[in-house]
Amino acid sequence: MVVVQKQKGETKESIFRKFTKIFIEENIITELKKHLFYKKPSLVRREEEKEKALKRKRIKS
Numbered sequence: 262m263v264v265v266q267k268q269k270g271e272t273k274e275s276i277f278r279k280f281t282k283i284f285i286e287e288n289i290i291t292e293l294k295k296h297l298f299y300k301k302p303s304l305v306r307r308e309e310e311k312e313k314a315l316k317r318k319r320i321k322s
Contacts, residue, residue: 263287
């Protein structure tokens with residue numbers, strides 16, 4: 262959960278910028294998109310295997 266406390270003298274725009282920065286850093290958008298649609302466990306496993314293979318390929322290069 263993202264909580265931003267207002268400091269004395271802060272404008273609404275600066276508070277909103279802080280909120281969006283924290284929102285992006287915590288990867289809330291990506292998690293939300295992940296859970297929007299159901300994925301079969303086999304598809305999830307296949308995607309994870311592809312990611313691992315790409316990481317191994319990058320390390321070798």
